Amino acid sequence: MSTALQSKTSTPAKGGDSRSAPPGRQTPSAGSGARRRTRTGWLFASPALLVVTVVTVFPVVFSLALSFAEVRLDYGGLRLGSPTFAHYEALLSNPEWYHALAFTLGFTIVSVLLELVLGTLAALVLERLGAARGWLIALLLLPWALINVVAAQLWSYLFNGTYGAASWLCEQVLGTQPDILGRPVPAMAAMVVVDVWKTTPFVAIVVLAGLMLISAEVYEAAEIDGAGAWTTFWRVTLPQLKPIVAIAVLFRILQAFGIFDLPFVLTQGGPGTATQSVAMLGYRILFQDLDFGGGAAVAVSTAAIVMACCLLFLRVFRAQTDEEVRG
Template sequence: MAKRRGRTGWLFASPALLVVAAVTVFPVAFSLILSFCEVKLEYGGLRLGSPTLGHYEALLTSPEWYRALAFTLGFTIVSVALELVLGTVVALVLERLGAARGWILALLLLPWALINVVAAQLWSYLFNGTYGAVTWLCAQLFGGQPDILGEPAPAMAAMVVVDVWKTTPFVAIVVLAGLMLIPGDVYEAAEIDGANAWTTFWKVTLPQLRPIVAIAVLFRILQAFGIFDLPFVLTQGGPGTATQSVAILGYRILFQNLDFGGGAAVAVTTAAIVMGCCLLFLRVFRTQVDEGGQA
């Protein structure tokens, strides 16, 4: 009976598994094959030539690749750290709200609900060097006529500001869900022991939130590392290549230079880095779950 139920389950799940394989496994496998072959674009389509490691050699010796990787890593670390801190603060405030919590949550969801391209275009108007509100405010505070998106450091900071503005609500909602799951008797025990609010947060609340925080950080790292639309709309990866992410670099190599093998090498290398981050955080997540259960 158990075997029959198992076969029935696989039978019903097979259409979904086939769809997943078609949209994930096949593109990854095909990109891996392209990255190790000489690829020529012909009238009838792509023609795969002899095996080669030249695409990876060119990639790993390219200064442009390391600049794109450095920007992507820096953007990911800074933006995720800020979103985690601000999202936790917002979640702690929301937990203490009463009837107004639903309205505040609805307002918080507005930036997160916006399509990334729309949000980036909106902020491009605010950062515009001629009529942008943010540019005008910076000119009033610091003088001069700043070109926020035309200089490397301000452009990078602008990317972080937009991403934090848009994605902090996601982190806040996830952390708020974790706060709602913490039993009230844990706080009562801490109060009986004489713990103040600061001690309660560090010794009680934060340890209970570790599994939830690990999930939020994992999702945000995956999303931030693959950033494409935000710098593409705001700066086209400029000025120069200052805000060019690895996703934009792969797009330019693949679709603008029509170097399918080189673009596939960028995609495979990026996927390997992301997979390493996933495995690391899954291991941390498993550890935090065990600690949370013991707590």
Template sequence: MNARNAAFGPERRLARTGRLYTAPSLLVILAITVFPIVFSVVLSFAEVRLTLNGFQVERLTLGNYDAMLGSGEWWYALLFTAGYTAVTVAVELALGIMAALVLERLDAARGWIMALLLIPWSMITVVSGQLWAFVYDSTYGAATWFLGLFTGSPPVIMGDPASAIAAMAAADIWKTTPFVAIIVLSGLMLIPRDVYESAEIDGAGPWTTFWRITLPMLRPTLAIAVLFRILQAFGLFDLPFVLTSGGPGTSTQSLAMMGYTVLFQDLNIGPGAAIATSTALIVLLACLAFIKVFRYQVGREEIR
């Protein structure tokens, strides 16, 4: 027993030293992440009155959530955010897989092409959004000029809800598809080559090989890519803020942008906190459901 304690003594001291060194960073994380989240949740249940020195909590109530759930504007923002997320993530996943399959077959030029692909992703969204605003400008925009060749007159892309949503989705897909492609490419590089050799010997064609071998073996990688993109896309704010300001009307107003408008522009602290809290809860539940379904599918594949 004494020998065992003596053996574990250095490990325990090392663990205590590690906890001591990581404590400051954990406290910083606690201060800048956990505390604001908890404070926002508390404010979402509060009736807040603005004062000259800031704000004052009058009482706790469920009225903020009642008003939110009874608001047609909130339901539209929820449906828009969910639909926008589903469409953009699906398109990005399809384009990312195709780009990754092409990159996998390249040799010398792969590094250069990957570097070029990462330029849109590395660009700050506000900057890329402003660039796309120039492209969509109704007076001198390149997209406006190009579409005018077919329609006869230059269209106002951002003046129509349908075209504004499509234009915003195109800008988002342009920026984030390289991110998905790089993740998928890393998964492709991990697939053993002998699996493809065996499939070729068995007479499997490229299409069959992709659906029966490549895609099933890419499921863990695709799950990571989809999970990251859902987290990012559902928090959509900066792109509509720069491109459309939520318009025309509220047609491109996401949940995050609605929360910003209510909280910081209308100065309705309680309702704004309720919108932010509900958005975080929806994302959390969606991610948990996605992970559960993914684990179930992996378990079925292992049984087979």
């Protein structure tokens, strides 16, 4: 009886395997499969990583090296000499640098604020539309779809002091035909108008996407509590739009601070240097004066300023978000 019981308990089940792997230990086949999948993933991602390295990382490193070295141009190409801070010393002592930086900062702040306000208003209107929303979105995206150089050339015709429609309209309203692109303040205002006209659709579409994600139950709760339209916007809609708005503002700061094509086509940086941006100053130093070290110093300093502004903006936004969460 005991012998039969022992033989019955020692016999493996039919179709089973008595040699099972210890618990918590991965079988060799599973581990090798995971490593194989990892190698395959890196293999497929390597072309994209190589392109990113060549297109992005190498120019940044090379520009940084140019800005801190004595650069000589001869028949054999560029020759990098000993390290030096002369390019940054010349940049910090150049009044054109401060003027270009002030214009770029002012243009960025004014244009981004106007685009944020107008884009939010346009998104609020689009959210309340029905069947016509798709057509209006397509119409709204037309300025954004235009190439910057083409849009700037079209507006240069409108601002032309002889036959431009904007000059004619000012003459009909004000009784005089102003030279819009020939004076500093009107030229700066015209550049802001063109940028706002072209880029407001981008902000509107981003904000509209955020509005579509807000649950209708939140608005119903606010209506039950007796909140009006203005209170609902400030207390319900705007707080939930903050992450989306932060992304839109961040993208616009990066784009607006690097403005080059609008002043290049509209005013060539004039009158004088009134509308010369930092990017245009770097272009002139690099390609017209053939000062490669100085041009690289302008590019590196601009990138550092933009990075600092973006990090400061993200830090302030995170601090406000954490404060709201704690509250």
